[in-house]
Amino acid sequence: MRPSSQPTPADRDAAPRARRGRFPARSRTGEDPALRAAYRLCRRTTRRHDPAIHALVQLMPAVLRPAGWALWAAANAVDDLADGPDADAAGRAARVAAWTEAFRGDLAAGTSTDPVRHALVDTALRWRLDLSGLRGAMAATRDDTRGRHFADWAEWRAWCTEEIAPWVDQVRHLFEQAGAPMTPRLDRQHDYRRFIDGAQLTDVLTDLGADLAEGRLLLPREALDACPGAEDALRQGRWSPAAAALVGTVTDLARRWVTRPALTRGMHPGAATVLDTSARLLRAQLDAVDAAGPALLERAPRPSLPTRVRILAPARLRARLAWSLTPLTVPAAPPAPPVPRRTPATARAPEPAAEDTALRTPPPHPEGARPPRIAADRMPAHVAIIMDGNGRWAEQRGLPRSAGHRAGNVAAREMVYGALEIGLRHLTLYAFSTENWQRDTEEIAAVLEATRRELDEGPVRDLDVRQRWSGNPGKLPEELVRSLLREERRTRARTGLTLTVCLNYGGRDEITRTAAALARAARAGDVDPDLIGEDDFARHLPHPDMPDVDLLWRTGDEQRTSNFLPWQATYAELYFTPGHWPDADRRDLWQAITAYGRRRRRHGAAPLVSPRKPAVPTRPE
Ligand code: IPE
Ligand code: IPE
Ligand code: MG
Secondary structure (H helix, E strand, C coil): CCCCCCCCHHHHHHHHHHHCCCCCCCCCCCCCHHHHHHHHHHHHHHHHHCHHHHHHHHCCCHHHHHHHHHHHHHHHHHHHHHCCCCCCHHHHHHHHHHHHHHHHHHHHHCCCCCHHHHHHHHHHHHCCCCHHHHHHHHHHHHHHCCCCCCCCHHHHHHHHHHHCHHHHHHHHHHHHHCCCCCCCCHHHHHHHHHHHHHHHHHHHHHCHHHHHHCCCCCCCHHHHHCCCCHHHHHHCCCCCHHHHHHHHHHHHHHHHHHCCCCCCCCCCHHHHHHHHHHHHHHHHHHHHHHHHHHHHHCCCCCCCHHHHHHHHHHHHHHHHHHHHCCCCCCCCCCCCCCHHHCCCCCCCCCCCCCCCCCCECCCCCCCCCCCCCCCHHHCCCEEEEECCCHHHHHHHCCCCHHHHHHHHHHHHHHHHHHHHHHCCCEEEEEEEECCHHHCCHHHHHHHHHHHHHHHHHCHHHHECEEEEEECCCCCCCHHHHHHHHHHHHHCCCCCCEEEEEEEEECHHHHHHHHHHHHHHHHHCCCCCHHHCCHHHHHHCCCCCCCCCCCEEEECCCCCCCCCCCCCCCCCCEEEECCCCHHHCCHHHHHHHHHHHHHCCCCCCCCCCCCCCCCCCCCCCC
């Protein structure tokens, strides 16, 4: 589905400039040759497989280019696995699923042995991109292997939104992170989506011959039926008047979709140059499709060299000027890969984040327990815990319930230590629900006061933990809200573990507030209600970058979710344990993670991958 044309002299011209692109090196580990090689491979793949995209990446500032190559090479890798005559549909779907699963593990581990994923994971960490949105795109590519049929253009566009838009969105986030937003004005969101549809439609037209050779015709029935006889002719490899009419109509439509003059209004001029140039290249590509006629069935057409030079030469000048005027925000090096691969002999304390040299390492477990080694692809990215049973724990000991909550805080610290030691990236703790206001005032005060004290004085403050708070500020004591916000600010640059404390949190409350935010955006004309998708909703959540929960653990012998993270935990693996929360320690977290590693997750797909051996802990717990 991508142009597979060979590099041309103009593209080769671009190579020396590309070499001047800045390859990232981990400042704390010195030069990382594997990473540099990984990015170089991504650049080569981009240049070889899609010179137009390569030329566009060259219009980005040097510091962003490696990320551009990594994103494109990853999209291409997934696409390649789904294509090709070397395996049957189920086999191709299985390899896309395996790549996606491995990618999830790599993201959690912060590194990969696969070069393309290595570059992509580094890009995500370096630019703080939340790549969880790509999972849906990868699943859609996997499903392409079963063959695609679209009744109408609405269905066709829905496919685009699912499969292509998330990749383009990542490029947009990348620009945002660099402080040069490519974000379309909110009243241009519709144009933006259409533009992506147009880019995809251009690709479909360009690859028409190659796709037909593999039995694919990626156009909706609505379009095929409008030109009777066209489908039969194309499938037989004939260029009939009906086929020409169909291609002509679809090309016109694609041209309309990629012609969005107001799309770049208000954008950073450098980002606007990238997008405008991409529109020009797409229109030139559509001209080449028009001009190809029957040759379209033989090979992918390309605009002529003079045409490309006419578009790209002034764009390069404009881009260079625009970027030279803008100081970009370049984040610090990403954290070193987390600890799960350590062996006792080589185990070292994680290095502190560069900007916070006073960070400590977690105190060891009192009995010297060490985390099990979990294979990267078996590691959850996000564990959320319903810490239940404080009250019963206290009552069993004849203590007031407040003592149970204080003991519960000690267990919460233990989990943070365990999470850091095993290399978990996201831990979310349910500390007080919107329903817990029904308890007596004394107990409520005890829970909230214990939390405030933990925030102000607790040992977690000095660990490599980015603390965040999720919940409704209404009804919470002001002093507590101040402490929560202060810790968020103070720890926001930390990179080890993201700890989200859910305090005065209710899933329905979160969804209601998100819906209200979306309604406000619609009223302001910032989003089109007819086009609202899951992504739009997710973007309006209080913490849009929170990844989906992989493992939801509840202690206290109750098997319900009690209004906890309904949006983020729809596909979480559930894990219930009978003990009371104050009795839990980091070994229980490790055990939960180990149990998670044995689960088979399908996200709604039929079982495709043959069962793998369960992860076996290599270290006594
Ligand atoms: C969980 O423990 C902590 C909070 C809800 C604040 P509980 O206080 O619910 O303990 P049990 O379920 O009554 O034992
Ligand atoms: C859930 O526990 C809330 C927290 C752990 C903060 P609860 O004890 O309040 O939940 P229910 O009432 O048993 O469902
Ligand atoms: Mg309870």
